[in-house]
Amino acid sequence: MVLAEDLALLRDGMIRLLDAHHIEVVAAVDNGPSLVREAVQHRPDLAIVDVRLPPSFTDEGIRAALEARQQLPDLPVLVLSQYVEQLYARELLAQGTGGVGYLLKDRVSDIAGFVDTVRRVAAGGTAMDPEVIATLLSRQGSRSPIAALTPRETEVLSLMAEGRSNAAIAAAMFVTEKAVGKHTNSIFGKLGLQQSDDDNRRVLAVLAFLESAPH
Amino acid sequence: MKGMSISTMPDPDRAQDSFPVQATHPAPSRWQLFGYCVARVIWRFLGIALIVLLAVSLATIVIWIGLVLTNISLLLLRKYAAVERRISGRILGTDIPDPHSARRKRGLAGLGERLTDPATWREMIWLLEVTTVGLALNLAAFFGYIVLPVGYWISPLLLRMDAAINRTLLEPKEAELRERISTLEGSRARSVDHSAAELRRIERDLHDGAQARLVAAGMDIGLAESLLDADPAKARELMAQARGTTRDALADLRSLVRGIHPPVLADRGLLGGIESLAIASPVSVSLDGALPGRPPAPVEAAFYFGIAEAMTNATKHSGAQTISIWLEHSDGVLHVQVVDDGVGGAVVAPGGGLAGIASRLEAFDGTLAVVSPHGGPTVVTMAARCELTPAEGVAR
Numbered sequence: 001m002v003l004a005e006d007l008a009l010l011r012d013g014m015i016r017l018l019d020a021h022h023i024e025v026v027a028a029v030d031n032g033p034s035l036v037r038e039a040v041q042h043r044p045d046l047a048i049v050d051v052r053l054p055p056s057f058t059d060e061g062i063r064a065a066l067e068a069r070q071q072l073p074d075l076p077v078l079v080l081s082q083y084v085e086q087l088y089a090r091e092l093l094a095q096g097t098g099g100v101g102y103l104l105k106d107r108v109s110d111i112a113g114f115v116d117t118v119r120r121v122a123a124g125g126t127a128m129d130p131e132v133i134a135t136l137l138s139r140q141g142s143r144s145p146i147a148a149l150t151p152r153e154t155e156v157l158s159l160m161a162e163g164r165s166n167a168a169i170a171a172a173m174f175v176t177e178k179a180v181g182k183h184t185n186s187i188f189g190k191l192g193l194q195q196s197d198d199d200n201r202r203v204l205a206v207l208a209f210l211e212s213a214p215h
Numbered sequence: 216m217k218g219m220s221i222s223t224m225p226d227p228d229r230a231q232d233s234f235p236v237q238a239t240h241p242a243p244s245r246w247q248l249f250g251y252c253v254a255r256v257i258w259r260f261l262g263i264a265l266i267v268l269l270a271v272s273l274a275t276i277v278i279w280i281g282l283v284l285t286n287i288s289l290l291l292l293r294k295y296a297a298v299e300r301r302i303s304g305r306i307l308g309t310d311i312p313d314p315h316s317a318r319r320k321r322g323l324a325g326l327g328e329r330l331t332d333p334a335t336w337r338e339m340i341w342l343l344e345v346t347t348v349g350l351a352l353n354l355a356a357f358f359g360y361i362v363l364p365v366g367y368w369i370s371p372l373l374l375r376m377d378a379a380i381n382r383t384l385l386e387p388k389e390a391e392l393r394e395r396i397s398t399l400e401g402s403r404a405r406s407v408d409h410s411a412a413e414l415r416r417i418e419r420d421l422h423d424g425a426q427a428r429l430v431a432a433g434m435d436i437g438l439a440e441s442l443l444d445a446d447p448a449k450a451r452e453l454m455a456q457a458r459g460t461t462r463d464a465l466a467d468l469r470s471l472v473r474g475i476h477p478p479v480l481a482d483r484g485l486l487g488g489i490e491s492l493a494i495a496s497p498v499s500v501s502l503d504g505a506l507p508g509r510p511p512a513p514v515e516a517a518f519y520f521g522i523a524e525a526m527t528n529a530t531k532h533s534g535a536q537t538i539s540i541w542l543e544h545s546d547g548v549l550h551v552q553v554v555d556d557g558v559g560g561a562v563v564a565p566g567g568g569l570a571g572i573a574s575r576l577e578a579f580d581g582t583l584a585v586v587s588p589h590g591g592p593t594v595v596t597m598a599a600r601c602e603l604t605p606a607e608g609v610a611r
Contacts, residue, residue: 058482083469083478086494087487106465109458135495210494 001046004035032064046122051081101127127163303378314387341384406578424467432460504542508603525553533557559591
């Protein structure tokens, strides 16, 4: 994978961490444009990107991630940040394809969980930070299909947004996998998502979740 | 840009340096003077029409149509005087400053303010002068130009005389300048107070939040270190606890930074900030308007927090179903309006959130007004004069 992080302290720490879990970092850069270049050159299984990067020190990382995905549409991207912004989550997911992760940097300190997320996103999954979901759930609006979901279904959807599989959701909610399957089908139905590749529908469901906010 | 080339492009870094310096213009050529003279003869007859309009408006002010008429004619008078101020300035080769006080409400709400502004009354007196003596001077200059040899010498003199009278009547008076200074002193004191209070709050938040948590995490790690051999299970538990504590410390820091300058605002400007507020809002939000560039960072932040405060009030207290935000930058002034369809009855309570925003805006000569009758709707209007700098990353 390739890594873009401008603070040497965090960059080196991340390389050590990934190395210890047999994930090879083929290129580590400290700015947005280099990330796009390296990604195109190495065609990695995953790009990990910090949001705030030189030269602009604003949302450079988001823009670099989107740019890299435009050039390599299947490139999985995991964006890390000191803050999570629903706005950026929506932009990252807007293409409607998987292989997108957006996490708070502190999640890295849960090593096992983080490595798991890295592998999941590299495999084409989606992983939204629980905080993105928490903010969305704190709204009590009734103006979207999301409002039609039962509390149980909303819970399933937020776990889905974090990128968990049906089995993992079942374990977290202390129910059977079959029950989770029933919930997810009901969610897809209420959000008007037709039968298709299950993975893709999961992304679209999460996107609908984020889209339930106005533009 | 190298060398000594002089650029006419507005340079945002330089704009502030040159601001306090009074601008001067090259003296107009004789042809320009002649042009001004001809245009002004017509312009001054329009002034007579304006007198009639003003007289009718003021006479009918007791009935509502008079209020509207007065408001319109005062605005016209102000524009009319502004044009004269500019042309007279050109003739004299200098700028004539605008004496109107900076407080400005839009529409009928501003009528009282306009009527009590001494500059307005001086403009009315000036209007009488300019349509009589001024008109005569101008006509004399005009006929002077027709009788060429006389006009060549006399007319420019007459025009300068007229411009000098205009300047005397139209420029700010000492009393007004003094009032302006005391307004500025007041608002400066308030913004210094405000930022001192903010710094104290930040210090306290850091001390009680992130700092305390890091100390606790350090203690846990130290204890874990000493227990590593004797009680590995306990040591592991302490390490996990320390990790949790650092996570809480980061969460504290994050919310603190959001309160100082939200990252999305820094990244995406005011529109991005509003969009982000809208996503997090439980009621539906519509945004109307555009910003062709970015206001200076402190102005942007003041507006952002003003909008955030208005939205929070609407959601928490008014039971609003929808919030509409309207935004416009025209004539160098940024206007933002937040309207909700809630129950109304909102006030700017001293020491409250909106009062804080008002004093923040005051530092840039900005204003905040709340109109919120019982039964709604609530309209929060903010305005501040600011230059926009075209910035990449705003338009997407």
